Amino acid sequence: MKKVMKKYGSFLLICLAFMACQEDEPGLSTLLTPANLSITTDIASDQSGNVSVTTTADNALNIHVIFKENNDPVVVKPGEPATFQYTQSGQYSQIITVVAYGTGGTASSKTITIDLDVRLLIDPAILQKLAGDGTKRWVWNKEELGHWGADAAFNDQNDGFPAPPNSMNPCLYDDVLVFSYDENDSYGYQLETGVNDETLVGWADVQYFFPNATPQQFVDECHDISTANSTAVKSIDTDTSFLVVEEDGELYLEVENSTLSFWSGASRYKIIELTDDFLHVRGDHQPILETIEIAYYHQFRPEDYDPNAGFESEFNTLFWSEEFSVAGTPDPAVWNIDTGVLGVAGTPTGNNEAQVYTNDPNNIKVENDVLKITAIADGSGGYTSGRINSLGNFEFQYGRVEIRAKLPTGGGTWPALWMLGGDLLSNPWPGAGEIDIMEHVGNNQDNIIAALHDPINFGATPRTVTTTVTGVSDDFHLYSMEWTASGITFLVDNVEFGTIANDGTRPFDKDFFFILNVAMGGNLGGTIDPAFTQSTMEVDYIRVYK
Structure with a gap:
């Protein structure tokens, strides 16, 4: 098991089990060493790993309870219970060290051994996403904006540096995170560092642990963290355990005494997004040389992730992108804010829709590198929303389109990622043609529709293909199409779910623009939930390949 180093702010390690330690401080007339330590334990019988330790001692001011070697102590008053949860499953013994501190820094310590029977269960769906078959390996999502980031602590949205x-x-980038488990529900975590066993260390901590280093402000440095040097240190494991816990409806990933690659000091991370092929977390930590806590954002992909797996595209050169x-x-320069200028199919009242499109930032804006279009109940029975199009600014013919988006939810919502022929103004719908890359209705949650409208099939009779995708309003998914002269293929997360033929009788052989x-x-959105207040579609990016 490889060890790396982290600060440890207490001198309690010099107090050996069953021995008192004492510091001489001039000017103190009476130094009273704590005595008669009495320790009681309460071990939960539900295999949760929860343990409570209560300590009393004569002359004690406070009690430090070290539940595991290298862990920070839990500090309590005499007679006050200290609690801890062991996250390693199995039947095993554990040594607990208790240090009672008195006046002038005097201290007495004692160790006890407890027997544990722990079996912690991670929700199977979460475990499958995180650990796969039990050997899942994650690497940095380095091709994407914001794969690493920093901002003020406790903020899920990175408004700082992406x-x-x-x-x-x-x-x-050569670090690998490995999550594993076995039939006994033991959950293992390993950090594999790359060349020279180096990983990236936050600049504010570099000089503390590497006194000979001269880091520049805001410039993180590569170091072999096993060589960290400090007058007060504790070890961190790169081969340890992990756990996913839920608190107040939020999920947290804990890697005991370890870190997720970038060494910021955090070992507990809020899970912002988790799918089979995407892990986005936030760890909050106060660097040693800073006075405030900082949020560090990490994004990972499986080591074997292939965005084109299962479908071989003939278009592989990036032609255009909108990263917001x-x-x-x-x-x-790219987008027209559309409040109803596109004719029959594009007016706010088209398809018997209930919303009015506005240019209000509450309805449409770019924030945190994401386009947000929000439908809002106006409180008087009406609704406002947003719509943009690239007519006259960006149009193209044939290629692959990828749009990464998270969809709104609620009865009556009808989000769409779609296209119309560039000659729309002189060739009204349906003559110009319509390509619906993705349509979704909140009254049929998780059902994704793709469709083509043209003078032969339009309105209530388009040519459509559908698929079911779990969690379209909870997670981002990749909605794609492959457009050629002979057909248009539709995909979600690079999985094909239908192809619709294209030929000279259809208007899909010219430039189209995005909406x-x-x-x-409306006709497709259906009945609006009377309790609906607002919901947002988020678009991470649009990319066109030729």
Whole structure:
């Protein structure tokens, strides 16, 4: 088991079991060493690993309970219970060290041994996503904006610094996170560091642990963390255990005495998003040389992740992309804020829809590198929402389109990622043609529709294909199409779910432009839930390949 180093702020390690230790301090007339330590334990019988230790002692001011070697102590008053949860499953013995502190730094310590029977269970669906078959390996999602980031602590949305693609030091990118489990519900975690056993260390901690280093402000450095040097240290394991816990409806990933690659000092991470092929977490930590806590954002992909797995595209050169990297109004050089100028199919009242499209930032804006279109009940029985299009700014013919999005929810919502022919203004719908890359209705949650409308099949009789995708309103998914002269294939998360033929009798052999919107009600959206208040479609990016 490889060890790396972390600060340890107490001198209690010099107090050996069953021995008192004492510091001489001038000016103290009476030094009273704690005596008669009495320890009682309460071990939960439900295999949860929860243990409570209560200590009393004469002359004690406070009690430090060290539940595991290298762990920070739990500090309590005499007679006050100290609690801890052991996360390693199995039947085993555990040594607990208790240190009672008195006046002038005097201290007495005692150790006890407890027997544990622990079996912690992670929800099978979560475990499958995180650990796969029991050997899942994750690497940094280095190709994406924001795969690493930093901001003020406890903020799920990174409003601070999102790292551009491939911009971090290579010593970070060769780290691998391995999550495993066995038939006894033991959950193992291993951090594999790469070349020279180095990983990236936050700049504010570098000089503390590596006194000979001279880090520049805000410049993180690569170090072999097994060589960290400090006058007061504790070890961190790179081969340890993990657990996923739920608190107040939120999920947290804990890697005991360890870290998720970038060494910030955090070992507990809030799970912002978890799918089979994407892990996004936030760890909050106060660097040694800083006075405030910082949120560190990490994004990972499985080591064997292939965005085109299962489908071989003939279009592999990036032709155009919209990453929504500038906050505020969507880029006016690309996007028209559409309040109803596109004719029959594009008017706010088309398809008997209930919403009015606005340019209000509450309805449409770019924030945290994501386009957000929000449908809102106005309180008087009406609804507002947002819609943008790229007519006259960006149009193209044939290629692969990838749109990563998280969909709104609620009865009556009708989000769409779609396209219309570039000659729409002179060739009204359905003559211009319509390609629906993704449509969804909240009254049929998790059902995804793709469709083509043209003069032969349109309105209530389009050519459609559908699929079911779990959690479209909980997680981001990749909605794609492959458009050629002979057909248009639709995919979700790179899994094909249908192809619709294309030929010279259909208007799908010319330039088309994008439209993104959230409608309410209407012919497809259906009945609107009277309790609906608002819901948002988030679009991470759009990419076109040729």
